[in-house]
Amino acid sequence: MIGLQCKDGIGLAEEAADADVILQQYARIPRETIAELKNCKAICRYGLGVDIVDVPAAYEHGMVVTNVPDYCIDEVADHSISLGFTLLRRIPWYVESTRAGKWHWENSGGPVLRFRGSTWGFIGFGRIAQNAARKLLLFGFTLVAYDPYVSAEFMRTLGVQKVELEELYAEADLIHVICPYTPETHHIVDDAAFARMKVGAALVNTSRGKCVDNDALARALAAGKVASAGLDDLEEEPAKMLDWSEKSNPLLGLKNCFVTPHVAYVSVASLRECRHVAAENAKAVLLGRTPPNLVRPSPPAWTRPGDERTGSAQ
Numbered sequence: 001m002i003g004l005q006c007k008d009g010i011g012l013a014e015e016a017a018d019a020d021v022i023l024q025q026y027a028r029i030p031r032e033t034i035a036e037l038k039n040c041k042a043i044c045r046y047g048l049g050v051d052i053v054d055v056p057a058a059y060e061h062g063m064v065v066t067n068v069p070d071y072c073i074d075e076v077a078d079h080s081i082s083l084g085f086t087l088l089r090r091i092p093w094y095v096e097s098t099r100a101g102k103w104h105w106e107n108s109g110g111p112v113l114r115f116r117g118s119t120w121g122f123i124g125f126g127r128i129a130q131n132a133a134r135k136l137l138l139f140g141f142t143l144v145a146y147d148p149y150v151s152a153e154f155m156r157t158l159g160v161q162k163v164e165l166e167e168l169y170a171e172a173d174l175i176h177v178i179c180p181y182t183p184e185t186h187h188i189v190d191d192a193a194f195a196r197m198k199v200g201a202a203l204v205n206t207s208r209g210k211c212v213d214n215d216a217l218a219r220a221l222a223a224g225k226v227a228s229a230g231l232d233d234l235e236e237e238p239a240k241m242l243d244w245s246e247k248s249n250p251l252l253g254l255k256n257c258f259v260t261p262h263v264a265y266v267s268v269a270s271l272r273e274c275r276h277v278a279a280e281n282a283k284a285v286l287l288g289r290t291p292p293n294l295v296r297p298s299p300p301a302w303t304r305p306g307d308e309r310t311g312s313a314q
Helices: 031-036 055-060 073-088 091-099 127-137 152-157 165-171 191-196 214-223 268-286
Strands: 021-024 042-045 064-066 119-123 142-146 160-162 174-177 201-205 226-231 257-259
Touching: 021 268, 031 055, 042 268, 055 064, 064 268, 073 091, 073 127, 073 174, 073 201, 073 226, 073 257, 119 127, 119 165, 127 142, 142 165, 152 160, 165 191, 191 214, 214 226, 214 257
Parallel strands: 021 042, 042 064, 119 142, 119 174, 142 160, 174 201, 201 226, 226 257
Antiparallel strands: none
8 A cells, every 4th residue: 555645646657557456535536647547447435525536537438436435424514504503692702702801792793593483495405404404494494495406305304495596595593505416516605605695694604605605695794694603614625725824815815714624524533434345346356356335437316325425525
């Protein structure tokens, strides 16, 4: 086994020329690199998303691609809820005012909403959103969701009302982006979306950063159209950049925007599970067996297990 540190994929083909299997975390593996991997039988992702590997090219060159589709469902749901509760209860503002020596309930800098009766809107309703919905119902939220691939009947079984996207923007006190990243969902939250939202709404994104137009969000936050935002990734996806420290994102300078470094999937248990499943996929390939978690070169549907973070998990 050889460990390589690579994010952009440059030089990967030369370094891994003799590899039978590649265990991939952040390195981009495009068609050009795949064509040079003459011995490779499989590219096995440490995670769910496969947006950084050219899946059709891999199959065309006799390789298979695998991922870890069923891990971190609890972790991402719990992280999303934690971000949402932090925003709705205005906890960071209270902490800041207390540190400044101010001791009063009015120091939140905005309205504090009661959970019961507030509306939580899901953009995307796959397994992670469904997991979150079961938990949020216990707090009395009204739950609505937009997902063109999930039926209203199924949503109702979980206490969720299916709505159109424009209706969700208009009604939700908190908008939770938890859909896969595809051409269809690129900037699904943009200037037009913010214009439709109720004043003082909050936004949580635990999908790919590119689902939200970061410049548009910065404008909405600065103008007070959106009260606050909690994100687990930025649009430029820092984990996949070599020189992110030299980059700038307008959201990082705003006190009403809170960004975690793509850690929603993290727990001791989920990391162990992810590594084990990826290794089992690689083992099956090396033994001439069909790996249990094949990724086919067809476009993913929103309703496949865990696909909320397609192109979004680790």
